[in-house]
Amino acid sequence: MKKRQGINSYWRNVWQRFRARSAGRLALRSLVVFVVIALSSPFVANERPWYIKVEGKSYSPLLQGIWVDLGLAKWPEVLFPTEDWAEKTNEGIAFTLIPYSPGSIDHKNLNARGPFERQRLESWRFRHWMGTDKTGRDVAAGMLHGTRMALWLGSIMVGIAISMGLFLGGIAGYFGDQGLIVPKSRVWAILLFLPFLFFYLAYLPGVAEAASAWTRGFQPLIYLVLYLILVFLLDRLLHLGLPKLGSYVVPLDTLLMRLLEVVDAIPSIILVLALIATLQQPTTTYMMVVVGIVSSASVARFVRAEFLKVRQQTYMEAGRALGFTHLRLLFRHALPNALGPLLVLLSFSMATAIVTESTLSILGIGAPDRVTWGSILGELRGQHQIEWWLALFPGLAIFFTVLTFKYLSEGLSEALGEK
Numbered sequence: 001m002k003k004r005q006g007i008n009s010y011w012r013n014v015w016q017r018f019r020a021r022s023a024g025r026l027a028l029r030s031l032v033v034f035v036v037i038a039l040s041s042p043f044v045a046n047e048r049p050w051y052i053k054v055e056g057k058s059y060s061p062l063l064q065g066i067w068v069d070l071g072l073a074k075w076p077e078v079l080f081p082t083e084d085w086a087e088k089t090n091e092g093i094a095f096t097l098i099p100y101s102p103g104s105i106d107h108k109n110l111n112a113r114g115p116f117e118r119q120r121l122e123s124w125r126f127r128h129w130m131g132t133d134k135t136g137r138d139v140a141a142g143m144l145h146g147t148r149m150a151l152w153l154g155s156i157m158v159g160i161a162i163s164m165g166l167f168l169g170g171i172a173g174y175f176g177d178q179g180l181i182v183p184k185s186r187v188w189a190i191l192l193f194l195p196f197l198f199f200y201l202a203y204l205p206g207v208a209e210a211a212s213a214w215t216r217g218f219q220p221l222i223y224l225v226l227y228l229i230l231v232f233l234l235d236r237l238l239h240l241g242l243p244k245l246g247s248y249v250v251p252l253d254t255l256l257m258r259l260l261e262v263v264d265a266i267p268s269i270i271l272v273l274a275l276i277a278t279l280q281q282p283t284t285t286y287m288m289v290v291v292g293i294v295s296s297a298s299v300a301r302f303v304r305a306e307f308l309k310v311r312q313q314t315y316m317e318a319g320r321a322l323g324f325t326h327l328r329l330l331f332r333h334a335l336p337n338a339l340g341p342l343l344v345l346l347s348f349s350m351a352t353a354i355v356t357e358s359t360l361s362i363l364g365i366g367a368p369d370r371v372t373w374g375s376i377l378g379e380l381r382g383q384h385q386i387e388w389w390l391a392l393f394p395g396l397a398i399f400f401t402v403l404t405f406k407y408l409s410e411g412l413s414e415a416l417g418e419k
Contacts, residue, residue, distance in 0.1 A: 030404040045138070047099060054079065054088075102142045139376060141371075150354050150373060165299025166335075168300040170303055170304075181248070185245055197227045260301060344409050360374065361377070
């Protein structure tokens with residue numbers, strides 16, 4: 001109980017020191033604003049109206065559309081969606097603040113109409129307040145939905161990078177070159193069945209004529225589980241049959257660091273482009289997954305350095321002397337004491353993720369049906385005349401988002417660094 005109270009008191013002091021800095025408070029409030037915009041964007045910018053009355057009955061196409069997109073409902077026949085809801089026969093209709101979805105095309109305002117230029121509209125209610133791009137899509141709707149995409153894709157990349165980096169760097173820093181002792185029977189079992197695992201996971205799905213969802217998802221998982229079962233059974237048999245076989249001391253730290261050096265030797269953007277080129281249809285989500293995997297190398301180096309410091313502490317030596325398991329030492333003692341610097345790294349990584357996604361979207365990599373800040377900027381590629389609104393609005397959004405996470409990480413760093 002006293003230990004838990006001490007931990008709570010420590011984080012309470014960190015929070016108080018963070019709040020004492022105006023830059024940190026401003027960054028946190030800006031982050032809250034971005035999150036609110038991301039969550040509310042479907043209800044602020046949507047071509048589906050909030051309310052419509054047809055044949056004496058009232059409907060909410062916006063809410064109905066959410067249930068339909070989730071597969072939980074179907075469109076009523078009288079409410080079947082059309083390209084232009086304003087032209088649908090109705091007895092009353094109420095649109096959202098911005099009556100356009102990010103993918104809605106206004107055929108009357110093609111070829112990038114500016115916010116101050118004359119627009120062909122039936123009413124001021126349908127004006128494009130931030131202009132349109134060359135395909136007639138509303139920039140304001142794209143900006144709002146781009147906020148959600150930026151935070152979502154950034155979270156995917158950071159989550160993968162932090163998870164993989166924490167695992168690889170944590171075990172490398174904790175075990176070092178002498179701490180991991182593996183029985184020879186287990187090593188032989190792993191190496192014996194490894195070629196079969198590679199054959200079933202890598203070769204068979206590639207030669208299959210029809211790659212079904214089962215082949216892409218559940219079947220590799222079944223193969224992996226069977227591989228682990230076979231390794232466990234062979235390990236037990238060898239251990240019982242040859243009890244004096246001995247063990248190997250695995251230089252885990254050296255092996256992982258050499259692997260990370262190879263990854264770091266290749267420019268990250270080139271490695272990302274090479275991996276994305278292997279995908280038949282590189283969606284934006286897959287793109288950020290690849291970026292997260294590549295970025296995990298730098299995270300692993302950072303985590304390894306923190307765990308190297310933590311494992312030398314007195315409480316870690318006391319835990320080993322008391323016979324604590326490796327899992328307990330890792331998750332109950334080492335990880336909580338390295339959590340503070342990881343929070344700072346997480347904030348920096350979010351800013352990097354948003355910039356990386358924008359860069360790749362500007363290059364035209366990703367799903368063409370997803371509107372992001374980078375894809376709006378990418379509309380300027382190949383243009384003889386620069387449409388300033390296509391550069392200004394997404395550029396400012398990227399700038400302020402990156403600045404928010406920069407100040408947030410600096411505030412956390414200073415709050416955690418004080419004694």
